[in-house]
Amino acid sequence: MIPVAFDYQRATTVDEAIAALSGDSKILAGGHSLLPAMKLRLSQPAKLVDITRIAALKGIKEENGEIVIGAGTTHGDIAKDDLIKTKLPFFADGASMIGDVQVRNHGTIGGSLAHADPAADWTALVLAADAAIEVQSSSGKRIIKATDFFTGLFSTALEDGEIITAIRIAVPAAGTKTSYQKFVQPASRFAIVGCAVMRAPDGKTNIAFTGVSDNPFRDAGAEAAVSGKTLDNATISAATNAAAAGVSIMSDHYASEPYRRHLAKVYLKKALQAVS
Ligand SMILES: Cc1cc2nc3c(=O)[nH]c(=O)nc-3n(C[C@H](O)[C@H](O)[C@H](O)COP(=O)(O)OP(=O)(O)OC[C@H]3O[C@@H](n4cnc5c(N)ncnc54)[C@H](O)[C@@H]3O)c2cc1C
Structure with a gap:
């Protein structure tokens, strides 16, 4: 049309x-x-x-203890970036799994976050990384925590006239492990279920899901089951049992509600095994 x-x-x-x-x-x-x-x-x-020609919105740098990704940086550029590959490897993996080459060469992290598709990959990744979303309007700049940013189906905390300018992530402590695992929709490569995990050396573990519900979410129950504990089979099993508890699960022609709930457990297990 x-x-x-x-x-x-x-x-x-x-x-x-x-x-x-x-x-x-x-x-x-x-x-x-x-x-x-x-x-x-x-x-x-x-x-x-x-906004595609605004140079200030592009690029990735380390600044004052943070990794700063310009909102106009493409998925493809994030997937290839050495700083990201070293310090936030699950961002590189997640970016490289988005769509196809054309989508990765033009689509941007800022556009994906603003759009807030319930099956998008960046949503789970920024939640697990405890990222902050920097936005600017005629009133100045403000920072929105990723955990406060997604408000519902295709909905965010962005207000009229606001532009996402950057995504800021505290540089992870040495020894932090990350993983992003997704069950892909075979045509578009969107996440039917995606699970992002970031585990600090002290065992603190952030777990986020996309594709499962109409809103991406941090899974407090699964995080409590593994944080500070050795990731053995019993602990991972406790986390998968807790996965997505109390969450309203999406159901569509790709995956029914029970199948998605099952996939959430399977992909959480894969992600936890990858960081153990
Ligand atoms: C075939 C296909 C396959 C795809 N597969 C995947 C996939 O596997 N995983 C995945 O996550 N996504 C996938 N996508 C979506 C893709 O990642 C998009 O690039 C992304 O969702 C939107 O980013 P964009 O830069 O293209 O934004 P646009 O399409 O230009 O904009 C999207 C929305 O965000 C707003 N916006 C854009 N930038 C900003 C900003 N800086 N500040 C505020 N608002 C802004 C726009 O006004 C618009 O409302 C796919 C898309 C296609 C067409």
């Missing part, structure tokens, strides 16, 4: 993009979620503000 007519403005700075945003406008990043929605007329913005 063909989208409804819209205006287009290319911004070259974040301030210019913010100034260009008005009531009925949308940011255009990689376009791999927005353009399909516009073609289906599920989204009908009056204006697109293109």
Whole structure:
């Protein structure tokens, strides 16, 4: 289908993009979620503000004890980055599992987080990494903890006029282990179930799921079952028994509610075995 007519403005700075945003406008990043929605007329913005040429939104650096990923950095660039491969290897693995080469070359981490697809990969990864989402508007900058960012199906804590500028993650302590495991939808590669785990040397373990519910989530029950404990078979089994307890599980033509619940346990087990 063909989208409804819209205006287009290319911004070259974040301030210019913010100034260009008005009531009925949308940011255009990689376009791999927005353009399909516009073609289906599920989204009908009056204006697109293109942020793809804003250099300040691209790149990955270590700064004051944090790894800072520009919101406009593509999945492909994150997958290839040496700092990410060394310090946040599950980000590199997760990024390399997104879609196909075209999607990875254009799709951005900021666009994926703003879109908040319930089957997206970045959502679980930023939750497990305890990331902070940096956003900017005409009122200035603010930081939103990843755990406060996702508010429901395709919904986030972003307010009108706000642009995600960066994703900030405290540099993990030496010896931290990470894993991202997903059961892929075979055509799109979206996560039917994805499980991200970050385990610190002291045993503190963050566990997050995507694809399971209409909102990505940290699994407090599974985390309590393994945090600070040796990851032997009994502990892993206790965690998988606790996985997604009390969570409302999605059901669709790819996977029923009981099958998804089963997959959550299987993929948590794989991720915990990978960090043990
Ligand atoms: C065939 C196909 C397969 C895919 N497979 C996967 C997969 O396996 N896993 C996965 O996770 N995803 C997958 N995706 C989605 C892909 O990762 C998208 O790139 C991503 O969801 C959106 O990022 P984008 O940069 O393309 O954003 P866009 O499509 O440009 O924008 C998406 C939304 O975010 C808003 N937005 C964009 N950037 C910002 C910003 N900086 N601040 C605030 N709002 C912003 C836009 O206004 C829009 O509402 C797939 C997509 C396709 C088409």
